[in-house]
Amino acid sequence: MPALTKPKNTGAISVAACLVAIDKTRRDIQLFPSGRFDAPLGAMLGQGPWQLDADSAGRLIAAVSARKNDILIDYEHQSLTAAKNGHTAPAAGWINPGSLAWTDAGLYATAPDWKEKAAAMIDADEYRYLSPVFIYDETTGTPTNIISVALTNTPAIDGMAAVSLAALMAGTLTPEEPIMELSELMERLCYLLNLPLTITPQKMAGELDKLKTLLGAGDTKTGAASLVDVLAAKDAQIAALSTAAPDPAKYVPVETLLSLQQQHAQQAKADREQKVAALIAANPTIIIPAMESWAKQLGMSDYAQLEKYIQNTRPIAALTQTQTGGQAPAAPATQATDTDVTVMKCLGLTAEQFALVKAQE
Numbered sequence: 274m275p276a277l278t279k280p281k282n283t284g285a286i287s288v289a290a291c292l293v294a295i296d297k298t299r300r301d302i303q304l305f306p307s308g309r310f311d312a313p314l315g316a317m318l319g320q321g322p323w324q325l326d327a328d329s330a331g332r333l334i335a336a337v338s339a340r341k342n343d344i345l346i347d348y349e350h351q352s353l354t355a356a357k358n359g360h361t362a363p364a365a366g367w368i369n370p371g372s373l374a375w376t377d378a379g380l381y382a383t384a385p386d387w388k389e390k391a392a393a394m395i396d397a398d399e400y401r402y403l404s405p406v407f408i409y410d411e412t413t414g415t416p417t418n419i420i421s422v423a424l425t426n427t428p429a430i431d432g433m434a435a436v437s438l439a440a441l442m443a444g445t446l447t448p449e450e451p452i453m454e455l456s457e458l459m460e461r462l463c464y465l466l467n468l469p470l471t472i473t474p475q476k477m478a479g480e481l482d483k484l485k486t487l488l489g490a491g492d493t494k495t496g497a498a499s500l501v502d503v504l505a506a507k508d509a510q511i512a513a514l515s516t517a518a519p520d521p522a523k524y525v526p527v528e529t530l531l532s533l534q535q536q537h538a539q540q541a542k543a544d545r546e547q548k549v550a551a552l553i554a555a556n557p558t559i560i561i562p563a564m565e566s567w568a569k570q571l572g573m574s575d576y577a578q579l580e581k582y583i584q585n586t587r588p589i590a591a592l593t594q595t596q597t598g599g600q601a602p603a604a605p606a607t608q609a610t611d612t613d614v615t616v617m618k619c620l621g622l623t624a625e626q627f628a629l630v631k632a633q634e
Contacts, residue, residue, distance in 0.1 A: 304405045306379040323414040330375040344368040350423045365391035400424040558588035563621040
């Protein structure tokens with residue numbers, strides 16, 4: 274049969290087991306009858322009716338044939354209950370996933386590989402019925418995958434259409450995928466939550482409880498019901514913030530702000546230069562020409578410090594008055610030394626001014 278597309282998840286998914294009588298005259302075994310079937314005498318948890326036709330059977334065959342491992346045939350569904358009762362779960366036989374075929378009478382598995390013990394019990398009529406464990410869509414009642422098949426003697430209805438339900442669990446298994454092993458599920462959760470692969474199931478449960486608490490304490494306005502929804506809602510908020518136009522009454526472009534800051538800095542510098550120059554000009558007897566460069570640097574870096582220096586420094590007397598009463602000073606009695614010349618140059622004084630300073634000493 275050609276490969277068909279896998280069925281979409283149209284509703285809640287449950288797992289069920291049904292019973293079909295074994296026909297010892299045939300090499301193949303019937304897993305499901307054709308059309309509508311139910312289990313009015315033996316339903317435990319699940320709810321029929323179920324139905325299977327050529328189209329839905331094609332999708333079921335496609336889903337099963339995608340598996341690599343053979344389908345287990347066990348005894349009394351022991352593979353599903355071994356963890357609870359502690360008994361072993363030996364195989365009664367195996368079904369090749371590619372051996373399923375549809376006929377007008379229903380879905381068959383051709384040439385199952387029966388183990389010697391199981392074959393002998395079937396031949397001795399010690400086991401009479403098959404019980405496929407299958408995933409079905411609760412909305413449509415259509416089987417979507419097969420988990421395993423069991424030998425059993427607990428039919429609920431007589432005859433070929435005697436298919437009884439022994440529902441094993443109800444959940445949200447994805448019908449397009451085979452049953453996932455616990456180790457694979459743990460590995461995926463570790464990658465999702467960035468946890469070490471060596472984490473124990475107990476610690477993993479604790480981490481999931483933390484995540485559940487975070488989801489429960491999230492923003493209820495988003496209406497998020499899962500982690501995926503929460504992350505999608507956050508992404509939507511970030512996208513909205515990144516694309517929304519800013520309010521011109523509250524925000525200005527960065528270029529405008531930088532330009533204003535630069536203009537302010539230039540104006541502040543010009544104001545400081547003018548203020549320093551005025552302070553130096555007002556104190557010529559303290560800030561002599563030789564000190565102007567130093568005074569300007571100090572005033573630009575620390576104006577208060579320049580003011581403090583001027584307040585605590587006495588004016589140079591030689592620059593505020595003359596000792597000759599306004600008359601031309603007499604020529605120096607002695608020739609200036611080399612040291613005197615150096616000092617005059619450093620201070621920017623003339624020979625006459627220097628002589629007056631020395632005369633005060």
